[in-house]
Amino acid sequence: MKKVFLVLSLIGNFAFGQEIKIESDFPGGNIIISKITQDTAYIKPDLSLNEREWFHWYFKTLNISGKRVTFKFEQNNVFTKYGPAYSINNDRTWKWYGESRITNNSFTYSFNEEDTIAYFSVSIPYTEKNFNEFLSNVKNPDLIEKSTLCLTDEGRKVEKILISPSGDEPKQRVVITARHHACESSASFVLEGIIESVLNEKNLEYLRENVEFLILPFMDKDGVENGEQGKYRAPRDHNRDYDSVSLYQTTATIRNQIPEWGDGKIVMTLDIHSPWVLGGDNETIYMVGVEYSQFEKEQMKFSHLLEKNAWEDLKYYHKNFMPFGVSWNTNKNYSQGLSFMEWGLTLNGVLMSTTLEIPFANVSGATFSADGGRGFGKTVAYSIKEYLQSISAKNEFD
Structure with missing residues (x-):
C-alpha cells in the first residue's frame, strides 16, 4: 500500500503561514486525503487493495499546537459507537473520543498549546x-x-x-x-x-x-x-x-x-x-x-x-x-x-x-x-x- 502524507495549509482559525501535517507513513497507518478547505480536512480510508468497502483508518497529525481541526470522512461507517480512538503527544495512551462528538461522519478536535502530535484511529491500534x-x-x-x-x-x-x-x-x-x-x-x-x-x-x-x-x-x-x-x-x-x-x-x-x-x-x-x-x-x-x-x-x-x-x-x-x-x-x-x-x-x-x-x-x-x-x-x-x-x-x- 502506498503511504501518503500531505502538508495542509489551513486558514480560518490558524495564523498565517502555519501548517499542519497529516501522515500515515508508519506501521499500521492508513488514510487518503482528498482536500483541505479552511480548517477542515476531507479524508477517507485507503481501500486500494480491497474488493469491498471496509473501515480501517489510522493517521497522525503534527504542527497542531493551539489549533482546532475538523476531520470530515468521505465514507460512511468509519466510526465505532464511541467515535475514534485517540492518543495525544504519544501513541501509547489511547482513549475513546465519545459517540456524542461525531456529526455527519466528522469530528472536531481542539488541540492545546502544548500538543505537538496526535494519533487518531478507528480502533485501538496493535502492530x-x-x-x-x-x-x-x-x-x-x-x-x-x-x-x-x-x-x-x-x-x-x-x-x-x-x-x-x-x-x-x-x-x-x-x-x-x-x-x-x-x-x-x-x-x-x-x-x-x-x-x-x-x-x-x-x-x-x-x-x-x-x-x-x-x-x-x-x-x-x-x-x-x-x-x-x-x-x-x-x-x-x-x-x-x-x-x-x-x-x-x-x-x-x-x-x-x-x-x-x-x-x-x-x-x-x-x-x-x-x-x-x-x-x-x-x-x-x-x-x-x-x-x-x-x-x-x-x-x-x-x-x-x-x-x-x-x-x-x-x-x-x-x-x-x-x-x-x-x-x-x-x-x-x-x-x-x-x-x-x-x-x-x-x-x-x-x-x-x-x-x-x-x-x-x-x-x-x-x-x-x-x-x-x-x-x-x-x-x-x-x-x-x-x-x-x-x-x-x-x-x-x-
Whole structure:
C-alpha cells in the first residue's frame, strides 16, 4: 500500500503561514486525503487493495499546537459507537473520543498549546511493536519459545510462539491464530491475555503441565504493518486461503507444518477476529458456529464455559452464539475459499475448531480497552483449561 502524507495549509482559525501535517507513513497507518478547505480536512480510508468497502483508518497529525481541526470522512461507517480512538503527544495512551462528538461522519478536535502530535484511529491500534513490547515485559518468558514461521512476500518475519510443558511430551495441543484480517486489532489484546494467563495464572497448572500451544499472532503480517484492511482483500483474504493453492506464505506454511507438528494431538484450534465496526451482533463477543453438528456440539460446550468464566469487565453470553446458517455465517460467505476454522476441522484429532469475534469498542455495553481485552483473554484461557480437562477425563474413562 502506498503511504501518503500531505502538508495542509489551513486558514480560518490558524495564523498565517502555519501548517499542519497529516501522515500515515508508519506501521499500521492508513488514510487518503482528498482536500483541505479552511480548517477542515476531507479524508477517507485507503481501500486500494480491497474488493469491498471496509473501515480501517489510522493517521497522525503534527504542527497542531493551539489549533482546532475538523476531520470530515468521505465514507460512511468509519466510526465505532464511541467515535475514534485517540492518543495525544504519544501513541501509547489511547482513549475513546465519545459517540456524542461525531456529526455527519466528522469530528472536531481542539488541540492545546502544548500538543505537538496526535494519533487518531478507528480502533485501538496493535502492530509488531506492541507485541514485542508485550513479550519483553511478560512474566516467566522462559516458558516461551519465539521463532519465525516464515518470511512474508515483503520479507517480514512472521512470529511463531510455542508454550510447551517443561517435562514430558504434551498430552494435548492447541493452535491459536489472530489477525487473518489485518485491521482487527482488538483480537490482539485478547491474545495477550491468553498468553499471560497460560504462563502465570496459579490455577492453570494443567495447561503448563499437559498442553502445548502454537500461537500465531499475525497471520497477515504485511497487512498489519502496512495498515491495510485485510478483510475482503482481492482476490481473496488470508482467512479464505485454506484450499487449493494458498496465495500467501503464512497460510501455505501452516498448512504444510501444522499437521506434522500436531502428530494427532491437536484437539482444539481457535481463530480470534474482530467483526464489523458497530451495531447489532458486532457489539457483542460471539462464537461462530460450524456447519457440522458433531463439531458444533463441542463449540456449544466451550461457549457455556466462556460465559461461566467471564469474571472480568468484558462479558460473553452464550445466547450470542451464531450458528451456521444465521446472519452472515452461511456457505455464501465462504465462497472465496476455506477459512482457518473450517480447515482446522480437517486436522487429525481435532474435536473443536472455532472463531471468536471481539468487538472494537462497545462490548455488550462495556467499553473495550487494552486491559479489558487482556481480561477476556484470561476468560478464554480458563475455558480452554476446563474444556481440555473434560476431554482428558472422558478419554481416561473410555
